Amino acid sequence: MRSIARAELRAAIPGLAAALILAWATAGFAANSKIGMVKTVAGQAVIVRDGARLPAKVGDVVLEKDAIETGPDGTIGITLTDNTVMSAGPQSVLALTQYNFDSSNFNGTMLTDIRKGTLAVVSGDIARSSPNAMKVRTPTAILGVRGTRFTVQVNGER
């Protein structure tokens, strides 16, 4: 009897381990990772995170899935961990929709949305890693970026 219980327990161990790993991994994904830092702010600029609107300050950490908004006199500049540099002019709405970067081999992918306003970009390691790795999306078009400096303007609803 006792030996059967022990055998059952032993059989359950892999399942239990898998469940623990899954729980740990899920917890890891729940918190979005740091992908960059706010380096310049003028006027009104906010980070929208999980529905909360946080006034942006120089030195603030930026996370994957954050949205960035600027007011009528606002601008903001952000540097990402792959050395991509982005800055937005007034009345802009951006979303850092997807980002992953491996700093040991400099590979990664990123997708940034610009819903309206102006955006200036100096691309970093991700855009160098492969031709389709860096994408910027406007409400109707999609940009594929290969190692360059560029600007995007989106005219929002008026």
Add this chain to the structure above:
Amino acid sequence: MRRIVLLSLVLAALTACTEPRQALVVVLPNPDGGSGAVTVTEGDKSVLLDQPYAATEVRGGAVAAVKLPSEQVQQIFGQALAARPILPSQFMLYFISDSDQLTPESQRQYRAVFEDIKRRPAYEVEVVGHTDTLGDRTYNQQLSLQRARAIRDQLVRDGLEARAISTAGRGALDLAVQTGDQVSEPRNRRVVITVR
């Protein structure tokens, strides 16, 4: 019949012109005067921008190349461009064999690294240490990390914030100059410092 076709073509062209511009994309020159490339795709149509100041606009769901004078680029994007952070920079400092002491030349270069970090309002610094292939793997891993930490400690002594500086050691895994095993190579005994 032909007249009607022509008329509708003209009308379509006119509508496209009067539709508001939905998006504008401009490729800017790199510091060397050249540029990389941006592909703008709308539906099944793509435009490749691979020259400095090449521009395209999306209007009425159609993507088309446009000419944009540089003063107009400045007018539309001036504020976004002015908000651009100081661009990241990268430095290499070199070490005396089997030590975490900088070579005399790198000691002088260190000052430039420090000044570059200090001018940034919110800095992040990554220091990654490396060794040449002389010595065994475990020892080199340790030595490379020790080199990175020596630089961090110096930056902190000079007044920078420790929590803004990360360190890592790569041993002889990422050689700057490829050599065989057990080769003394000054250019591989280094730290790579990325400043953002």
